[in-house]
Amino acid sequence: MTSSSRATDDPMETVDDTATGLSWLSTWTRVYLAILVWFVFCVGLLAALSARYP
Protein backbone atom coordinates (compact mmCIF):
# COMPACT_ATOMS: atom_id res chain seq x y z
CA MET A 1 0.00 0.00 0.00
CA THR A 2 1.40 3.32 -0.99
CA SER A 3 0.61 6.44 0.89
CA SER A 4 1.72 10.00 0.87
CA SER A 5 1.61 12.29 3.85
CA ARG A 6 1.81 16.03 3.96
CA ALA A 7 2.57 17.81 7.17
CA THR A 8 1.66 21.40 8.01
CA ASP A 9 1.84 23.35 11.25
CA ASP A 10 -1.50 21.82 12.15
CA PRO A 11 -1.18 18.16 13.22
CA MET A 12 -4.69 17.53 11.88
CA GLU A 13 -3.35 18.29 8.42
CA THR A 14 -1.18 15.15 8.39
CA VAL A 15 -3.28 12.81 6.32
CA ASP A 16 -3.00 9.53 4.54
CA ASP A 17 -4.08 10.36 1.01
CA THR A 18 -4.91 6.78 0.11
CA ALA A 19 -7.17 6.36 3.14
CA THR A 20 -10.14 8.00 1.43
CA GLY A 21 -11.15 9.26 -1.95
CA LEU A 22 -11.34 12.77 -0.56
CA SER A 23 -7.66 13.59 -0.66
CA TRP A 24 -8.39 16.82 -2.55
CA LEU A 25 -10.15 18.14 0.55
CA SER A 26 -8.30 19.48 3.58
CA THR A 27 -8.62 17.50 6.79
CA TRP A 28 -10.69 20.21 8.42
CA THR A 29 -13.08 20.27 5.46
CA ARG A 30 -13.52 16.54 5.95
CA VAL A 31 -14.21 17.06 9.66
CA TYR A 32 -16.84 19.70 8.83
CA LEU A 33 -18.39 17.49 6.17
CA ALA A 34 -18.57 14.62 8.65
CA ILE A 35 -20.38 16.90 11.10
CA LEU A 36 -22.82 18.00 8.39
CA VAL A 37 -23.48 14.39 7.35
CA TRP A 38 -24.08 13.50 11.01
CA PHE A 39 -26.42 16.51 11.30
CA VAL A 40 -28.43 15.44 8.23
CA PHE A 41 -28.59 11.91 9.65
CA CYS A 42 -29.92 13.19 13.02
CA VAL A 43 -32.54 15.44 11.41
CA GLY A 44 -33.51 12.68 8.99
CA LEU A 45 -33.92 10.24 11.85
CA LEU A 46 -36.13 12.70 13.75
CA ALA A 47 -38.20 13.40 10.63
CA ALA A 48 -38.59 9.63 10.13
CA LEU A 49 -39.73 9.30 13.75
CA SER A 50 -42.32 12.03 13.16
CA ALA A 51 -43.52 10.33 9.98
CA ARG A 52 -43.71 6.91 11.67
CA TYR A 53 -45.96 8.26 14.46
CA PRO A 54 -47.94 11.07 12.80
Added chain:
Amino acid sequence: MNLLDFIVLFGSMLGIGIYGMWRTRGQRDLSGYLRGDRSMGWTAIGLSVMATQASAITFISTPGQGFESGLGFVQNYFGLPLALVFIAVVFLPMYRRLDVYTAYEFLGHRFDRKTRLLGAVLFLLQRGLAAGITIYAPAIILSTVLAWRVDMTIVACGLLVIAYTVSGGSDAVTLTQKYQMGVIFGGMVTAFGVMVYQLPAELPFSDVLAVAGTLEKLEAVSFSLDVNQRYTIWSGLLGGFFLSLSYFGTDQSQVQRYISCSSLRESRLGLMFNAALKIPMQFCILFLGVVLFVFYQFEQPPVFFNRTAWEFHRKGASGETLRSIEQRFGEVHVERRRHMRTWLAARRAGDTAARLEARDLMLAAHQRTQTVRAQAKEALSATDPRARTNDSDYVFITFILDYLPHGLIGLLVAAFIAATLSSNAAELNALGATTTVDLYKHVVHPDASDEHYVKASRGFTLLWGLVALAFALFANTAENLIQAINIVGSLFYGVVLAMFLVAFFLKRIEGTAIFWAALAAQTLVLVLYSVLSISYLWYNLIGCVACVAASMILQALMGRRGPGRSSVMSA
Protein backbone atom coordinates in the same frame (compact mmCIF):
# COMPACT_ATOMS: atom_id res chain seq x y z
CA MET B 1 -34.75 14.58 51.17
CA ASN B 2 -33.04 12.82 54.06
CA LEU B 3 -29.54 12.95 55.55
CA LEU B 4 -28.05 10.71 52.83
CA ASP B 5 -29.38 13.03 50.11
CA PHE B 6 -27.91 16.08 51.82
CA ILE B 7 -24.53 14.34 52.21
CA VAL B 8 -24.50 13.55 48.46
CA LEU B 9 -25.67 17.08 47.58
CA PHE B 10 -23.31 19.09 49.81
CA GLY B 11 -20.42 16.64 49.38
CA SER B 12 -20.46 16.87 45.58
CA MET B 13 -21.17 20.59 45.24
CA LEU B 14 -18.82 21.86 47.94
CA GLY B 15 -16.20 19.25 47.01
CA ILE B 16 -16.10 20.36 43.36
CA GLY B 17 -16.10 24.06 44.30
CA ILE B 18 -13.32 23.74 46.88
CA TYR B 19 -11.25 21.49 44.60
CA GLY B 20 -11.59 24.08 41.82
CA MET B 21 -10.41 26.85 44.15
CA TRP B 22 -7.48 24.79 45.42
CA ARG B 23 -6.27 23.67 41.99
CA THR B 24 -6.36 27.20 40.54
CA ARG B 25 -5.07 29.17 43.53
CA GLY B 26 -2.50 31.89 42.96
CA GLN B 27 -3.52 33.32 39.55
CA ARG B 28 -1.39 36.45 39.15
CA ASP B 29 -1.42 37.56 35.49
CA LEU B 30 -4.42 38.75 33.48
CA SER B 31 -4.07 36.23 30.66
CA GLY B 32 -3.97 33.35 33.15
CA TYR B 33 -6.96 34.70 35.06
CA LEU B 34 -9.19 35.48 32.07
CA ARG B 35 -8.11 32.84 29.52
CA GLY B 36 -6.66 30.15 31.74
CA ASP B 37 -3.09 29.08 31.11
CA ARG B 38 -4.17 28.03 27.62
CA SER B 39 -3.38 24.41 28.32
CA MET B 40 -6.91 23.03 28.08
CA GLY B 41 -7.55 20.15 25.70
CA TRP B 42 -10.57 19.87 23.42
CA THR B 43 -12.55 17.50 25.64
CA ALA B 44 -12.36 19.87 28.61
CA ILE B 45 -13.28 22.82 26.40
CA GLY B 46 -16.02 20.87 24.61
CA LEU B 47 -17.57 19.98 27.97
CA SER B 48 -17.08 23.54 29.16
CA VAL B 49 -18.92 24.97 26.13
CA MET B 50 -21.71 22.44 26.68
CA ALA B 51 -21.91 23.12 30.43
CA THR B 52 -22.05 26.88 29.85
CA GLN B 53 -25.02 26.57 27.51
CA ALA B 54 -26.91 23.91 29.47
CA SER B 55 -28.18 25.54 32.63
CA ALA B 56 -30.33 23.89 35.30
CA ILE B 57 -33.36 25.03 33.34
CA THR B 58 -32.26 22.71 30.52
CA PHE B 59 -32.38 19.72 32.82
CA ILE B 60 -35.47 20.66 34.87
CA SER B 61 -37.70 22.30 32.26
CA THR B 62 -36.83 20.41 29.07
CA PRO B 63 -38.18 17.03 30.29
CA GLY B 64 -41.33 18.99 31.23
CA GLN B 65 -41.49 20.34 27.67
CA GLY B 66 -41.14 16.78 26.35
CA PHE B 67 -43.93 15.67 28.72
CA GLU B 68 -46.26 18.52 27.70
CA SER B 69 -45.52 19.12 24.00
CA GLY B 70 -43.41 16.20 22.80
CA LEU B 71 -40.15 16.35 20.87
CA GLY B 72 -40.84 19.52 18.80
CA PHE B 73 -38.51 21.70 20.88
CA VAL B 74 -35.50 19.78 19.49
CA GLN B 75 -35.94 21.76 16.24
CA ASN B 76 -34.71 24.83 18.13
CA TYR B 77 -31.23 23.26 17.97
CA PHE B 78 -31.18 22.40 14.25
CA GLY B 79 -29.22 25.53 13.33
CA LEU B 80 -26.58 24.88 15.99
CA PRO B 81 -24.22 22.42 14.23
CA LEU B 82 -24.19 24.61 11.10
CA ALA B 83 -23.44 27.70 13.19
CA LEU B 84 -20.57 25.96 15.02
CA VAL B 85 -18.97 24.90 11.74
CA PHE B 86 -19.28 28.52 10.53
CA ILE B 87 -17.65 29.81 13.73
CA ALA B 88 -14.82 27.28 13.52
CA VAL B 89 -14.11 28.41 9.95
CA VAL B 90 -14.59 32.20 10.22
CA PHE B 91 -14.63 33.51 13.80
CA LEU B 92 -12.12 31.32 15.61
CA PRO B 93 -9.03 31.93 13.44
CA MET B 94 -9.58 35.70 13.76
CA TYR B 95 -9.93 35.63 17.55
CA ARG B 96 -6.76 33.60 17.88
CA ARG B 97 -4.80 35.66 15.35
CA LEU B 98 -5.63 38.91 17.15
CA ASP B 99 -5.00 37.23 20.53
CA VAL B 100 -8.08 38.90 22.07
CA TYR B 101 -9.40 38.55 25.61
CA THR B 102 -12.98 39.37 24.61
CA ALA B 103 -15.01 39.16 21.42
CA TYR B 104 -15.67 42.93 21.56
CA GLU B 105 -11.94 43.68 21.43
CA PHE B 106 -12.15 42.38 17.87
CA LEU B 107 -14.81 45.03 17.07
CA GLY B 108 -12.38 47.68 18.34
CA HIS B 109 -9.64 46.34 16.06
CA ARG B 110 -11.92 46.25 13.03
CA PHE B 111 -14.10 49.37 13.59
CA ASP B 112 -13.55 51.86 16.37
CA ARG B 113 -13.81 52.46 20.07
CA LYS B 114 -17.52 53.34 20.23
CA THR B 115 -18.54 50.19 18.31
CA ARG B 116 -16.44 48.05 20.67
CA LEU B 117 -18.14 49.71 23.64
CA LEU B 118 -21.61 49.26 22.11
CA GLY B 119 -20.96 45.53 21.60
CA ALA B 120 -19.67 45.19 25.16
CA VAL B 121 -22.59 47.14 26.66
CA LEU B 122 -25.23 45.12 24.74
CA PHE B 123 -23.55 41.95 26.05
CA LEU B 124 -23.40 43.24 29.63
CA LEU B 125 -27.08 44.25 29.49
CA GLN B 126 -28.49 40.96 28.30
CA ARG B 127 -26.03 38.63 30.03
CA GLY B 128 -26.25 40.54 33.29
CA LEU B 129 -30.01 39.94 33.19
CA ALA B 130 -29.65 36.30 32.18
CA ALA B 131 -27.15 35.64 35.01
CA GLY B 132 -29.87 36.51 37.52
CA ILE B 133 -32.39 34.23 35.80
CA THR B 134 -29.82 31.39 35.72
CA ILE B 135 -29.76 31.33 39.54
CA TYR B 136 -33.36 32.29 40.14
CA ALA B 137 -35.12 29.83 37.82
CA PRO B 138 -33.96 26.55 39.38
CA ALA B 139 -33.98 28.01 42.90
CA ILE B 140 -37.69 28.83 42.72
CA ILE B 141 -38.53 25.30 41.53
CA LEU B 142 -36.26 23.46 43.98
CA SER B 143 -37.32 25.58 46.94
CA THR B 144 -41.00 25.08 46.09
CA VAL B 145 -40.86 21.29 45.92
CA LEU B 146 -38.29 20.77 48.66
CA ALA B 147 -39.80 23.37 51.02
CA TRP B 148 -36.50 25.25 51.15
CA ARG B 149 -36.43 29.01 51.59
CA VAL B 150 -36.01 30.46 48.10
CA ASP B 151 -33.82 33.34 49.28
CA MET B 152 -31.49 30.97 51.16
CA THR B 153 -31.25 28.67 48.10
CA ILE B 154 -30.34 31.61 45.86
CA VAL B 155 -27.81 33.01 48.33
CA ALA B 156 -26.15 29.60 48.94
CA CYS B 157 -25.79 28.85 45.19
CA GLY B 158 -24.72 32.44 44.47
CA LEU B 159 -22.04 32.60 47.16
CA LEU B 160 -20.52 29.24 46.18
CA VAL B 161 -20.26 30.17 42.51
CA ILE B 162 -18.91 33.65 43.33
CA ALA B 163 -16.27 32.14 45.64
CA TYR B 164 -14.60 29.83 43.13
CA THR B 165 -15.11 32.08 40.08
CA VAL B 166 -13.56 35.11 41.79
CA SER B 167 -10.77 32.99 43.26
CA GLY B 168 -9.64 30.93 40.25
CA GLY B 169 -10.97 32.78 37.19
CA SER B 170 -11.35 31.03 33.85
CA ASP B 171 -9.38 27.91 34.82
CA ALA B 172 -11.55 27.33 37.89
CA VAL B 173 -14.67 27.64 35.74
CA THR B 174 -13.45 25.12 33.14
CA LEU B 175 -12.15 22.67 35.76
CA THR B 176 -15.31 22.68 37.89
CA GLN B 177 -17.52 22.44 34.79
CA LYS B 178 -15.82 19.16 33.86
CA TYR B 179 -16.75 17.51 37.17
CA GLN B 180 -20.15 19.19 37.30
CA MET B 181 -20.98 17.71 33.89
CA GLY B 182 -20.03 14.30 35.31
CA VAL B 183 -22.59 14.77 38.11
CA ILE B 184 -25.22 16.01 35.63
CA PHE B 185 -24.82 13.15 33.14
CA GLY B 186 -24.62 10.61 35.97
CA GLY B 187 -27.84 11.97 37.46
CA MET B 188 -29.79 12.14 34.19
CA VAL B 189 -28.78 8.63 33.07
CA THR B 190 -29.70 7.26 36.51
CA ALA B 191 -33.11 8.98 36.44
CA PHE B 192 -33.80 7.58 32.96
CA GLY B 193 -32.76 4.09 34.07
CA VAL B 194 -35.07 4.18 37.11
CA MET B 195 -37.92 5.48 34.96
CA VAL B 196 -37.58 2.68 32.40
CA TYR B 197 -37.21 0.10 35.22
CA GLN B 198 -40.45 1.29 36.81
CA LEU B 199 -42.51 1.11 33.63
CA PRO B 200 -45.06 -1.75 33.71
CA ALA B 201 -43.33 -5.11 33.11
CA GLU B 202 -45.72 -6.01 30.28
CA LEU B 203 -44.85 -2.82 28.35
CA PRO B 204 -42.08 -3.44 25.79
CA PHE B 205 -40.22 -0.46 24.38
CA SER B 206 -42.15 -0.61 21.08
CA ASP B 207 -45.35 -0.08 23.09
CA VAL B 208 -43.80 2.93 24.83
CA LEU B 209 -43.18 4.45 21.39
CA ALA B 210 -46.66 3.46 20.20
CA VAL B 211 -48.36 5.15 23.17
CA ALA B 212 -46.21 8.28 22.86
CA GLY B 213 -46.71 8.46 19.09
CA THR B 214 -50.48 7.94 19.23
CA LEU B 215 -50.78 10.69 21.83
CA GLU B 216 -48.77 13.06 19.57
CA LYS B 217 -45.55 13.25 21.57
CA LEU B 218 -43.14 12.05 18.87
CA GLU B 219 -43.67 14.83 16.33
CA ALA B 220 -40.08 15.98 16.33
CA VAL B 221 -40.10 17.75 12.96
CA SER B 222 -42.77 20.11 11.63
CA PHE B 223 -42.59 21.40 8.05
CA SER B 224 -45.39 23.94 8.68
CA LEU B 225 -44.86 27.38 7.12
CA ASP B 226 -46.95 29.13 9.81
CA VAL B 227 -44.65 31.80 11.31
CA ASN B 228 -46.76 31.88 14.48
CA GLN B 229 -45.92 28.24 15.22
CA ARG B 230 -43.12 28.39 17.78
CA TYR B 231 -41.01 25.44 16.63
CA THR B 232 -40.76 24.37 12.99
CA ILE B 233 -37.82 23.07 10.98
CA TRP B 234 -37.61 26.49 9.27
CA SER B 235 -37.53 28.58 12.46
CA GLY B 236 -35.09 26.03 13.89
CA LEU B 237 -32.75 26.10 10.91
CA LEU B 238 -32.86 29.83 10.16
CA GLY B 239 -33.63 31.42 13.54
CA GLY B 240 -31.69 28.71 15.39
CA PHE B 241 -28.70 29.22 13.09
CA PHE B 242 -28.59 32.96 13.77
CA LEU B 243 -29.22 32.49 17.50
CA SER B 244 -26.44 29.90 17.76
CA LEU B 245 -24.09 31.92 15.58
CA SER B 246 -24.61 34.92 17.78
CA TYR B 247 -24.49 33.03 21.07
CA PHE B 248 -21.43 30.90 20.35
CA GLY B 249 -19.63 33.38 18.12
CA THR B 250 -20.17 36.69 19.90
CA ASP B 251 -21.31 36.02 23.47
CA GLN B 252 -18.29 36.40 25.71
CA SER B 253 -19.46 33.63 28.08
CA GLN B 254 -18.88 31.17 25.20
CA VAL B 255 -15.98 32.90 23.44
CA GLN B 256 -14.03 32.94 26.71
CA ARG B 257 -14.42 29.17 26.98
CA TYR B 258 -12.99 28.20 23.62
CA ILE B 259 -10.24 30.81 23.38
CA SER B 260 -8.79 29.14 26.50
CA CYS B 261 -7.67 26.17 24.39
CA SER B 262 -4.00 25.43 23.80
CA SER B 263 -4.30 25.73 19.99
CA LEU B 264 -6.68 26.54 17.17
CA ARG B 265 -7.05 22.83 16.54
CA GLU B 266 -8.14 22.13 20.12
CA SER B 267 -10.63 25.03 20.04
CA ARG B 268 -12.13 23.78 16.78
CA LEU B 269 -12.41 20.21 18.05
CA GLY B 270 -14.11 21.51 21.22
CA LEU B 271 -16.72 23.22 19.06
CA MET B 272 -17.14 20.18 16.81
CA PHE B 273 -17.69 18.06 19.93
CA ASN B 274 -20.76 20.25 20.60
CA ALA B 275 -21.83 20.33 16.93
CA ALA B 276 -21.97 16.53 16.96
CA LEU B 277 -23.55 15.98 20.37
CA LYS B 278 -25.95 18.84 21.01
CA ILE B 279 -28.95 17.61 18.96
CA PRO B 280 -28.66 14.01 20.31
CA MET B 281 -28.30 15.38 23.85
CA GLN B 282 -31.39 17.61 23.58
CA PHE B 283 -33.28 14.75 21.97
CA CYS B 284 -32.37 12.48 24.91
CA ILE B 285 -33.52 15.05 27.49
CA LEU B 286 -36.82 15.63 25.63
CA PHE B 287 -37.25 11.89 25.12
CA LEU B 288 -36.84 11.41 28.86
CA GLY B 289 -39.88 13.72 29.21
CA VAL B 290 -41.80 11.68 26.64
CA VAL B 291 -41.04 8.42 28.48
CA LEU B 292 -42.14 10.18 31.67
CA PHE B 293 -45.42 11.00 29.92
CA VAL B 294 -45.92 7.30 29.10
CA PHE B 295 -44.92 6.38 32.67
CA TYR B 296 -47.69 8.62 34.02
CA GLN B 297 -50.24 6.95 31.76
CA PHE B 298 -49.90 3.88 33.99
CA GLU B 299 -49.07 5.53 37.33
CA GLN B 300 -51.40 8.06 38.92
CA PRO B 301 -50.04 11.58 38.28
CA PRO B 302 -51.02 14.60 40.37
CA VAL B 303 -53.68 16.72 38.66
CA PHE B 304 -51.32 19.69 38.97
CA PHE B 305 -47.57 19.04 39.20
CA ASN B 306 -46.76 22.04 41.39
CA ARG B 307 -48.19 20.21 44.38
CA THR B 308 -47.09 22.81 46.91
CA ALA B 309 -49.23 25.48 45.22
CA TRP B 310 -52.10 23.02 44.75
CA GLU B 311 -52.05 21.85 48.38
CA PHE B 312 -51.92 25.46 49.60
CA HIS B 313 -55.11 26.39 47.73
CA ARG B 314 -56.72 23.02 48.43
CA LYS B 315 -56.76 23.94 52.11
CA GLY B 316 -58.24 27.36 51.38
CA ALA B 317 -61.66 28.70 50.44
CA SER B 318 -61.75 26.89 47.06
CA GLY B 319 -60.77 23.59 48.66
CA GLU B 320 -64.02 21.83 47.80
CA THR B 321 -63.82 22.72 44.08
CA LEU B 322 -60.19 21.60 43.87
CA ARG B 323 -60.89 18.34 45.72
CA SER B 324 -63.76 17.51 43.35
CA ILE B 325 -61.51 18.20 40.33
CA GLU B 326 -58.87 15.95 41.88
CA GLN B 327 -61.39 13.15 42.31
CA ARG B 328 -62.65 13.55 38.76
CA PHE B 329 -59.07 13.44 37.46
CA GLY B 330 -58.44 10.18 39.34
CA GLU B 331 -61.52 8.64 37.69
CA VAL B 332 -60.66 9.72 34.12
CA HIS B 333 -57.05 8.59 34.60
CA VAL B 334 -58.19 5.06 35.59
CA GLU B 335 -60.55 5.02 32.60
CA ARG B 336 -57.77 6.10 30.21
CA ARG B 337 -55.40 3.46 31.59
CA ARG B 338 -58.04 0.76 31.11
CA HIS B 339 -58.63 1.76 27.46
CA MET B 340 -54.88 2.00 26.88
CA ARG B 341 -54.31 -1.54 28.12
CA THR B 342 -57.18 -2.80 25.94
CA TRP B 343 -55.69 -1.00 22.93
CA LEU B 344 -52.19 -2.40 23.55
CA ALA B 345 -53.60 -5.93 23.96
CA ALA B 346 -55.54 -5.59 20.67
CA ARG B 347 -52.35 -4.32 18.96
CA ARG B 348 -50.38 -7.31 20.15
CA ALA B 349 -53.16 -9.72 19.12
CA GLY B 350 -53.32 -8.16 15.64
CA ASP B 351 -57.08 -7.58 16.01
CA THR B 352 -57.56 -4.51 13.78
CA ALA B 353 -61.23 -3.85 14.56
CA ALA B 354 -60.69 -4.09 18.34
CA ARG B 355 -57.54 -2.02 18.07
CA LEU B 356 -59.25 0.83 16.23
CA GLU B 357 -62.21 0.81 18.60
CA ALA B 358 -59.96 0.81 21.68
CA ARG B 359 -57.78 3.51 20.16
CA ASP B 360 -60.76 5.86 19.75
CA LEU B 361 -61.89 5.18 23.31
CA MET B 362 -58.35 5.78 24.59
CA LEU B 363 -58.01 9.05 22.70
CA ALA B 364 -61.39 10.23 24.00
CA ALA B 365 -60.38 9.31 27.56
CA HIS B 366 -57.06 11.12 27.10
CA GLN B 367 -58.93 14.19 25.92
CA ARG B 368 -61.05 14.03 29.09
CA THR B 369 -57.95 13.93 31.30
CA GLN B 370 -56.59 16.96 29.44
CA THR B 371 -59.90 18.77 29.95
CA VAL B 372 -59.87 18.04 33.68
CA ARG B 373 -56.26 19.24 33.92
CA ALA B 374 -57.27 22.46 32.14
CA GLN B 375 -60.17 22.83 34.57
CA ALA B 376 -57.73 22.41 37.46
CA LYS B 377 -55.57 25.24 36.12
CA GLU B 378 -58.62 27.46 35.57
CA ALA B 379 -59.81 26.79 39.11
CA LEU B 380 -56.38 27.61 40.47
CA SER B 381 -56.26 30.79 38.45
CA ALA B 382 -59.76 31.78 39.64
CA THR B 383 -58.67 31.19 43.23
CA ASP B 384 -55.46 33.19 42.86
CA PRO B 385 -55.12 35.26 39.66
CA ARG B 386 -51.35 35.59 40.30
CA ALA B 387 -50.80 31.81 40.49
CA ARG B 388 -48.63 30.29 37.75
CA THR B 389 -50.73 27.72 35.94
CA ASN B 390 -47.90 26.28 33.85
CA ASP B 391 -46.70 23.26 35.84
CA SER B 392 -44.43 21.65 33.22
CA ASP B 393 -41.29 22.79 35.08
CA TYR B 394 -42.39 20.64 38.03
CA VAL B 395 -43.02 17.37 36.18
CA PHE B 396 -39.50 15.90 36.29
CA ILE B 397 -38.68 16.96 39.84
CA THR B 398 -42.01 15.47 41.02
CA PHE B 399 -41.04 12.13 39.49
CA ILE B 400 -37.60 12.31 41.12
CA LEU B 401 -39.01 12.96 44.58
CA ASP B 402 -41.75 10.32 44.27
CA TYR B 403 -39.92 7.44 42.61
CA LEU B 404 -36.16 7.68 43.17
CA PRO B 405 -34.57 6.13 46.27
CA HIS B 406 -32.77 8.34 48.80
CA GLY B 407 -29.22 9.07 47.80
CA LEU B 408 -30.25 9.27 44.15
CA ILE B 409 -32.64 12.13 44.99
CA GLY B 410 -29.61 13.95 46.40
CA LEU B 411 -27.66 13.12 43.22
CA LEU B 412 -30.37 14.56 40.96
CA VAL B 413 -30.76 17.73 43.03
CA ALA B 414 -26.95 18.01 42.94
CA ALA B 415 -27.12 17.65 39.14
CA PHE B 416 -29.58 20.56 38.88
CA ILE B 417 -27.48 22.73 41.17
CA ALA B 418 -24.29 21.72 39.30
CA ALA B 419 -25.93 22.91 36.07
CA THR B 420 -26.84 26.22 37.74
CA LEU B 421 -23.30 26.74 39.02
CA SER B 422 -21.58 25.75 35.76
CA SER B 423 -23.60 28.19 33.61
CA ASN B 424 -23.52 30.96 36.14
CA ALA B 425 -19.76 30.69 36.69
CA ALA B 426 -19.08 31.13 32.96
CA GLU B 427 -21.46 34.11 32.86
CA LEU B 428 -19.83 35.86 35.82
CA ASN B 429 -16.36 35.13 34.44
CA ALA B 430 -17.35 36.68 31.09
CA LEU B 431 -19.10 39.68 32.68
CA GLY B 432 -16.01 40.35 34.80
CA ALA B 433 -13.69 39.95 31.79
CA THR B 434 -15.71 42.28 29.54
CA THR B 435 -16.05 44.94 32.22
CA THR B 436 -12.31 44.80 32.93
CA VAL B 437 -10.95 44.57 29.38
CA ASP B 438 -13.48 46.58 27.34
CA LEU B 439 -14.52 49.23 29.86
CA TYR B 440 -12.02 49.56 32.73
CA LYS B 441 -8.73 48.84 30.94
CA HIS B 442 -9.79 50.37 27.65
CA VAL B 443 -11.52 53.54 28.90
CA VAL B 444 -10.88 54.21 32.60
CA HIS B 445 -7.39 52.98 33.50
CA PRO B 446 -5.32 52.02 30.42
CA ASP B 447 -1.77 51.84 31.85
CA ALA B 448 -1.90 49.80 35.04
CA SER B 449 0.04 46.64 35.90
CA ASP B 450 -1.17 43.11 35.19
CA GLU B 451 -1.61 42.51 38.89
CA HIS B 452 -3.85 45.57 39.12
CA TYR B 453 -6.08 44.25 36.30
CA VAL B 454 -6.33 40.82 37.94
CA LYS B 455 -7.52 42.53 41.12
CA ALA B 456 -9.95 44.64 39.07
CA SER B 457 -11.23 41.49 37.31
CA ARG B 458 -11.81 39.81 40.67
CA GLY B 459 -13.64 42.92 41.88
CA PHE B 460 -15.87 43.14 38.78
CA THR B 461 -16.64 39.41 38.88
CA LEU B 462 -17.65 39.78 42.52
CA LEU B 463 -19.75 42.84 41.66
CA TRP B 464 -21.58 41.06 38.82
CA GLY B 465 -22.12 38.07 41.12
CA LEU B 466 -23.77 40.32 43.67
CA VAL B 467 -25.86 42.04 40.94
CA ALA B 468 -27.03 38.62 39.70
CA LEU B 469 -27.84 37.60 43.27
CA ALA B 470 -29.83 40.79 43.86
CA PHE B 471 -31.69 40.34 40.57
CA ALA B 472 -32.44 36.70 41.42
CA LEU B 473 -33.73 37.66 44.87
CA PHE B 474 -36.14 40.25 43.50
CA ALA B 475 -37.08 38.69 40.15
CA ASN B 476 -40.61 37.69 39.24
CA THR B 477 -41.15 34.51 37.33
CA ALA B 478 -41.79 34.47 33.56
CA GLU B 479 -44.32 32.33 31.68
CA ASN B 480 -41.83 29.60 31.03
CA LEU B 481 -38.35 29.89 32.41
CA ILE B 482 -36.36 28.32 29.60
CA GLN B 483 -38.09 30.44 27.00
CA ALA B 484 -37.64 33.63 29.01
CA ILE B 485 -33.87 33.37 28.72
CA ASN B 486 -34.03 32.55 25.01
CA ILE B 487 -36.41 35.46 24.36
CA VAL B 488 -34.12 37.94 26.12
CA GLY B 489 -31.20 36.56 24.12
CA SER B 490 -33.02 36.71 20.80
CA LEU B 491 -33.89 40.39 21.22
CA PHE B 492 -30.22 41.42 21.44
CA TYR B 493 -28.33 38.68 19.66
CA GLY B 494 -29.31 39.49 16.06
CA VAL B 495 -27.87 43.00 16.20
CA VAL B 496 -24.65 41.95 17.92
CA LEU B 497 -24.20 39.18 15.36
CA ALA B 498 -24.71 41.67 12.52
CA MET B 499 -21.88 43.82 13.89
CA PHE B 500 -19.54 40.82 13.67
CA LEU B 501 -20.77 39.65 10.25
CA VAL B 502 -20.27 43.15 8.84
CA ALA B 503 -16.80 43.18 10.41
CA PHE B 504 -15.91 39.90 8.70
CA PHE B 505 -17.55 40.21 5.31
CA LEU B 506 -18.34 43.86 4.45
CA LYS B 507 -14.95 45.48 4.55
CA ARG B 508 -16.17 48.79 3.09
CA ILE B 509 -18.33 49.54 6.13
CA GLU B 510 -16.78 51.71 8.81
CA GLY B 511 -17.34 52.21 12.53
CA THR B 512 -19.78 55.13 12.46
CA ALA B 513 -22.14 53.45 9.97
CA ILE B 514 -22.31 50.15 11.89
CA PHE B 515 -22.66 51.96 15.24
CA TRP B 516 -25.77 53.93 14.22
CA ALA B 517 -27.15 51.00 12.22
CA ALA B 518 -26.88 48.79 15.33
CA LEU B 519 -28.72 51.32 17.48
CA ALA B 520 -31.48 51.73 14.86
CA ALA B 521 -31.87 47.96 14.37
CA GLN B 522 -32.01 47.33 18.13
CA THR B 523 -34.78 49.92 18.47
CA LEU B 524 -36.67 48.29 15.58
CA VAL B 525 -36.43 44.83 17.21
CA LEU B 526 -37.73 46.13 20.55
CA VAL B 527 -40.64 47.94 18.83
CA LEU B 528 -41.53 44.86 16.75
CA TYR B 529 -41.39 42.65 19.85
CA SER B 530 -43.96 44.87 21.56
CA VAL B 531 -46.42 44.81 18.61
CA LEU B 532 -45.97 41.38 16.92
CA SER B 533 -46.57 37.87 18.25
CA ILE B 534 -44.23 35.90 15.97
CA SER B 535 -41.86 33.20 17.25
CA TYR B 536 -39.01 34.87 19.16
CA LEU B 537 -36.42 32.97 17.11
CA TRP B 538 -37.25 35.19 14.14
CA TYR B 539 -35.97 38.29 15.97
CA ASN B 540 -32.42 36.97 15.59
CA LEU B 541 -32.86 37.05 11.85
CA ILE B 542 -34.79 40.37 11.78
CA GLY B 543 -32.24 42.15 14.00
CA CYS B 544 -29.33 40.81 12.00
CA VAL B 545 -30.76 41.61 8.54
CA ALA B 546 -31.98 45.09 9.64
CA CYS B 547 -28.59 45.99 11.08
CA VAL B 548 -26.62 44.78 8.03
CA ALA B 549 -28.99 46.60 5.61
CA ALA B 550 -28.96 49.82 7.66
CA SER B 551 -25.17 49.82 7.86
CA MET B 552 -24.89 49.45 4.07
CA ILE B 553 -27.37 52.29 3.47
CA LEU B 554 -25.68 54.56 6.01
CA GLN B 555 -22.23 53.84 4.59
CA ALA B 556 -23.48 54.63 1.08
CA LEU B 557 -24.98 57.91 2.32
CA MET B 558 -21.88 58.93 4.28
CA GLY B 559 -19.28 57.75 1.78
CA ARG B 560 -15.91 56.33 2.83
CA ARG B 561 -13.80 58.64 4.93
CA GLY B 562 -10.53 56.79 4.98
CA PRO B 563 -8.72 53.53 4.34
CA GLY B 564 -10.54 52.03 7.36
CA ARG B 565 -9.19 49.47 9.75
CA SER B 566 -10.14 46.36 7.88
CA SER B 567 -6.44 45.56 7.56
CA VAL B 568 -6.86 43.54 10.78
CA MET B 569 -8.74 41.02 8.68
CA SER B 570 -5.66 40.18 6.72
CA ALA B 571 -3.14 40.74 9.50
